[in-house]
Amino acid sequence: MDDTTRPHGTGPVASTRAAAEVLQADRSRTRAARRLRLRDASAALDRLAELAARLLGAPIAQISLLDDVEVVVAGAGLPPGTVGREAPLDATACAVPAAEGMPVVVPDVHAEPRATDLPQVRAGIVGSYLGAPMVDSDGFVVGVVCVAAPTPRPWSDTDVATLRQLAAAAITELELAALRTAYEGDRLRYGLAIDAAGIGTFDWDLRTGELTWDDRLIEMFGYDAESFGGTIEAFNDRVHPDDLPRVTDALQASIAALGDYEAEYRVVWPDGETRWVQARGRTLRDGDGGAARVLGAAYDTTAERAAGLRVTRVLEAMPAGFYSLDREWRFTHVNAEAERLLGRGRDDLLGQELWTAFPAAMDGAFETHYREAVRTGKPVQFDAHYPAPLHGWYEVRAWPSPEGLSVYFLEVTERRRVQDRAERGAQRLALLAQVSAELAGALDAQTATAHLPRLVVPALADWCIVTVVDPDGRPRDVGHWHADPAARPLVDRYAGARIDAMPVTAPLMRALLTGEAVMERTRAVVDLLPEGEARDLLTALAPESAVALPLRGRDRTLGVMTLYFRRGWAPREEDLATAQDVADRAGLALDNARLYGQQQALAEGLQRSLLTEPPEPDHAEIAVRYLPAAEAARVGGDWYDAFLQPGGATMLVIGDVVGHDTEAAAAMGQLRGLLRGIATYSDAGPGEVLRGLDASMALLQTHVMATATVARFEQTADELERGVTRMRWANAGHLPPLVINPDGSVAELASWRGDLLLGVDPEARREESVVTLDRGATVLLFTDGLIERRDADLDAGMARLREALRELAGRPLDEVLDEVLDRLVDGRPEDDVALVAVRLHRQDRPRPLDAGPNRVPDVVPDDPASPTLR
Template identity: 85%
Template sequence: MDDTSELPGEPHVPGLRDAAELLKADRPRTEAARRLRLHDASVVLDRLAELAARLVGAPVAQLSLLDDVQVVVSGAGLPPGTVGSEVPLETTACAVAAAERAPLVVPDAHAEPRAAELPQVAAGAVGAYLGVPLVDSAGHTVGVLCVVAPAPRSWSDTDVATLRQLAAAAVTELELAALRTEYESDRLRWGLAIDAAGIGTFDWDLVTGELTWDARLVEMFGYAPEEFGGTIEDFNARVHPDDLPRVTDALQASIDSRGDYEAEYRVVWPGGETRWVQARGRTLADERGAATRVLGAAYDTTAERAAGMRVTRVLEAMPAGFYSLDREWRFTHVNAEAERLLGRSREELIGQELWTAFPAAVASAFEENYRAAVRTGTPVQFDAHYPAPLNGWYELRAWPSPEGLSVYFLEVTERRRVQDRAERAAQRLALLAQVSAELAGALDPQTATGHLPRLVVPALADWCIVTVVDPDGRPRDVGHWHAVPSQRALVERYAAVRLDAMPATAPLMRALLTGEPVMERGEAVRDLLTEGDARDLLTALAPESAIAIPLRGRDRTLGVMTLYWRAGWTPRDEDLATAQDVADRAGLALDNARLYGQQRALAEGLQRSLLTEPPEPDHAQIAVRYLPAAEAARVGGDWYDAFLQPGGATMLVIGDVVGHDTEAAAAMGQLRALLRGIATYSDAGPGEVLRGLDASMAVLQTRVLATATVARFEQTQDERERGVTRMRWANAGHLPPLVINPDGSVAELATWRGDLLLGVDPDARREESVVTLDRGATVLLFTDGLIERRDADLDAGMARLREALRELAGQRLDDLLDEVLYRLVDGRPEDDVALVAVRLHPQDRPRPPDAGPNRVPDVVPEDPASPTLR
């Protein structure tokens, strides 16, 4: 409607705005209106608009559709260009009629509150308005048919009824136009689809006998248009003679049942070429139920058949089994290899459900993977075992498709057997490697041997007990384990009591005596036990068989590993061979530990026999430590010494013979004896003592090299009164002493200079250094085993030692040395470690209890005015 026929509302007129919002909120209504406006019905609608104006006697009539806006689709008395125009819903009185879903009767627009202020009303262009909503078949208000007069006038009930009837006709015309358009679109799309698919159609009139084919079907059967006679005989003439009876029966069955018809058959052209055709149809009946015609369609499947035959030939020639299943899990194809692998013919399988033909596949890896493939649409690949009668392993690949599932499979039983053997061999090797690592890395091989049951169970047996022979010849169980956690307490109790209840004829005792494995039935072992807890516990554990395997050393049996198996389990030969290998390694480790202990005890005995207890001079506390290397072969080179010279001076010595064996220990003993002999006879200073030792080594042809530091503590009466002591020391290629001052600081002694090693040049001159120490200071001499590491240099080790001494400065001397060893070597030095330390207690107070008793030789003078400290 133009400006003279519309009732455009201002944005702030509540009635019009509310009506517009209500219409916009109804989305189904909006979509229905939008659908109708897309189809052409303008001629009929224009006539309806003219008829409305004439019948109610109004100069203007308008038909509008309302979706998100008002669209004028036809009218009478409208200015040019109005039809097809769009205006907002807020500016039209038609929105009120549509929102209220009832006729809007306005006799006097000037008296209508919602229109009185509109410019068109004020200008006199609109005096009266009558609008009727357009309601479609779904009940949606899609538009309004309205008439307008320039002056006020009354509208009769007849006017309203007339407009209602015309509105209904307009809606019907709009819906018919939409249906026509949609039908044409569907028909066009159907035709295009038929053409694209190459489908031909047929219509066989059963009453007249006339057979109607379209051009494509005529061509499909090899006829020229003028050759086709339009009878069923023309159809029969082209169907292959072998297929004709079957096709005829299918047609007759469809006619008899008034149902569907489906057949695939060959068509033979006049030149002899054969084509495959797939046909589908349906028989129609009249109101009395009599068959009247057969309608259907057909298409050429020759290419599909050829492709299918090629696929079939490929599948039949495949060395892998193949079968396909439909969506109901029924077999639809089985190739020759699948027949062989499954032991069933395709005639037996096709049409049968998988789960019925192979019931063991239910709730197995087969069902789990097949259903997962169908559910997710993703191919799966897996190995699975099917029990008897197939009793084999299979490698399967399954591809889902809309038709069902395609499965390719190979029998891999032999491959799995080889793989299992290889895996078992790898597991055995891994077990042996783990056993070797456990035994080699253990400080105590007996403890490591006690851990064997946890390694061999369940790899080799269901449970295990390990026994070792103590030095006194008595067997002792050191380890046990069971594969089942709930049985471990029973095994522990059985291991605690079985040896006391076991006679000399028991497998374990026989294995210890003979050094050979002894295998026995579980019942026989139980019967050998005396009545009591051991027999009851073994009955509860219920082993079917057991084997006692000796742990053999080089010349003796050092223990037994007893393996047990549950009922129904027979150990394999390779498992027994592996168990014997484990036992041999454990026996060798125990024997090595025995020999190691003997060698270490011998070396340490020699070493310690050469290291004597230090003296305890007045107000000087001396402490020593010796820690052999973790490896027995490295014992022997380091030594310490502390003694008093004839004049009463205290002398400390630290040394290290080059080499790490018992020969080095013997050489160390010679050097130590020579040095202390020279020092205790001559009363010489440190430098002279080292020079004399060098000369003696040359005369005695002691062909070794050694390092040493000798320190002597001296004090005059004046120094005694001042509370200081002098340390005079000489160094033959050894690490310098460290001094912990009374304030806790550690003296670096950076000015020291180490002379040549002992044994290099007997004429070498030995230098001496002197340092003055406050009473309360501590002096530490040590060998390089304390600070040396394979992964760090000596400077880093010295830094660690100085830091430790600073932190430990206030501790008792014995505690200080123990803590230093713990922090720097943690009880496992890579080389021998020797320490000797002296703490100079203040002399103006009694000797502290920590220093222990005052012990000096009787021949040493006790004159406190002596120029040397004792």
């Protein structure tokens, strides 16, 4: 854990034991970790662990909380039973980034003295490690997000930045879970407080005399549903005789004045028990202005009477704001919490109309939901934002009543802030994942980079232009996008004109030259541009600001992504960091493409030196192809060859050295040269040539194995007269040749058998097979990369090849080979592919023009009676 690998921090700790002692000494961190260890966040943390493994390409990802011990709360690729496990702090690598408060990068744990004693290292589970601390809003490290691999690997700055963002997302999820739990507790407490008040309601219709009580009030007066008569007499029968005159006077006064009613009195139950009841009500008038109904509520105050408690005390003690409104939207009650949340005293609010006291509540969610509750008579619940001077979000519940509206509310500004931050973090991580997928899955890095503006707009900017540097060093705009479809034609014209107009002091050019981000107000950029189309277009697009982010490779800047903002001077810091991460990933993809191109050119040069052009003997047309594996260097162990022997015979060779790397390519060159030398000096047949090659390999101690097929084409004078040719061939564990007959059929060569691979037993006997071919036939030799697939066996591949050859039988030889490669591997084989084919043209006619010139060495004899065919 070398200091040079740490992008941030105050310094290393001496050991994991020292890190554990630092953590255990800080009790405030312990309390914070315990406070944030919440089940509500477990699902989100599991997703973050899986995302960490995917984004960083690591087989293991883990999220741990740290207090007195380490607790693994989420993970991906961990052994069964790891999640939920507790471990001592001095037995975990996560104690180090937690104690240091910064990311810790360990490319090779075996080279790190502090890691060698850890159980995961000794067990071979962890070979490389990257961990980032989870820092809460109070600045305490409460846990660690880490990724690991069983073998050493480097961790890039991009990997560190990505893990830091994931750690921030994890702590956000934990804080959001803590806030959610707190708010749920508050809601439960004020709900229980309402139930605890034991309030019952009554409705006395003065026109019919009917008195309606709810169940709670019936119980309060010692009745049940059957014994309660529903009349004022039932009420009078239960009121204490000493209190009845006072209560009756209060009711009559309310009716006469069409006003409020309030009384506290004793209720005598049939068994003699006395209860105290507090009642409040109001007389409602009918259409003619007379008294129609008395509505109200009552609650049992027996237990609270001695202490003078009332329902208002319950409301005052509630942890939620509460206010009530009459039918004219005037404040009739405001509790202490509401005073605090609203920033206004109750003396100021009581009697004042809601819309006057809080005008911003009109024409919005508050007015819409309040009027809906009054209109429908049903409770409503909603979240809404109130602007200045409150500047807050509120969770509101409103219950309608005959008197008006009762409103309970909580301030949830912090919860919304944390929730919005979590959503923005998730969106940024999703954007990075999408960018990585686009760049990783594209065949052309420049094409994928050109698509970046459509990914970052409008998530990170209002519009964007991406510039790349050509091989000759000239910048070129390759992609652009605007959030407003109407502005996209202007951006298209601006992207076509701006490069030639840009001075070296422009942000784009400064970012290219320095490799650092450059932010500038657009007015300053307009002033730098000369009079002309580019300046006019930028003025018309009217962004307020822009930032040029370099697309950095390993040792150079390969382009710039310019983000434009129509409102506000600068993006949020976290959005700017995400944008730079996108630019860095694009720069790395472009750099990989550049390096791959250089490697490809070098490898192709080596390939051309190893795989030479074939000869063109009379009336025999030879064509060759070599295609490297799509995921490997453009050189491998497959090879083809075609040459003439001293006696004039044409010999074709196809071979495959076991392996898929540069060592296999080097071995291929050695075996190819040996086989050529043996065949061209000895004039021997295919079987003897393979036997000699096997013996030479043993003598020279090449220590490789290979497969090969050698075919020799022979013809006597009689066969020349009859228009046929013999193919004598031997096989060392390789696939057999295929023959396309002149009638278009494909010969199966059912009699073939493959001998032992080369390099296994130098004493192995090599058998030869002979097949007679009509002139006009085509013979194809190929390596297994042409027909082998991960999802299918070789028989299926051979069937596809035979079908393709039947369909292509009448086409020119070069076209046949190109079409076979296109149909079977689509230009991207999973393994190297080598092909060599010969077409035997008729000898009683001139050599066809499409067969090319007749090219043979001067030393080869020209004797028609020779038993070989040149």
